[in-house]
Amino acid sequence: MITQVDIVGAPNKVIASQNTIIETTHLCREFGQGDTLVKALTDANIIIERGEFTAIIGPSGSGKSTLLQLIGGLDNPSSGDVFLDNKNINHMTGTELSDFRRDHIGFIFQAYNLIPVLSARENIEYIMLLQGVPAAERNKRVDRLMHAVGLEGLGDRRPAELSGGQQQRVAVARAMVSKPSIILADEPTANLDSKTGADLLDMMKELNEKQNMTFVFSTHDPKIMERAKRIIRLVDGCIVDDERRS
């Protein structure tokens, strides 16, 4: 049961459920003004429990990416709050937020944001260097993930020498390598052939089930929708449906 103390604008939640990992309260994002005003997200109130496997669906332009960007602290809301692990991320300093993101969130976004001068292997390894993970453990985790996403033999290539789908796989491996508690993924299978997409989803589901990692996807992909335990549907920036499946 969720015991929620709703203090909008408070630095931290007094206590939501121990199991709540993501909470948004009255979250709104507008772009532009006057005649060009776009209400990308309106009054989104969402509670996501640790270990959920959630798909955010809706037509193009309905606000899915906007919601993920706000949850990940990559964009600022026009109003409302985002709490991760009961901490209000909108009240963190820039350094606190970037440390928090590094240690708790893995991002898989459409623009892969790979570092162009680093090889695929180094891109995947990079965050663990920042976290001070020892070399032997880094190598073990990179090898395992490169195998899992089908990138064996391509570790020395830079992003420009990889196809879009291969870059996507590097981005997926990079997001998962530091075992973050939350993975935010914007259309993670969009550029993958159906077998690679299905394999990746199986790997994510395994991490979700074995390590209780929380996944939030935006997607049009029926394969993700089939596997999701919860589906939140957006239309014109508003949540119109929130369905949990057993």
Ligand SMILES: Nc1ncnc2c1ncn2[C@@H]1O[C@H](COP(=O)(O)OP(=O)(O)OP(=O)(O)O)[C@@H](O)[C@H]1O
């Ligand atoms: N930086 C921006 N400036 C102005 N408008 C924006 C900006 N980012 C998003 N929007 C608008 O906000 C609305 C929601 O966009 P968003 O990208 O969140 O939709 P989406 O559901 O993720 O779409 P898609 O499925 O096509 O990726 C759209 O009308 C979009 O044009």
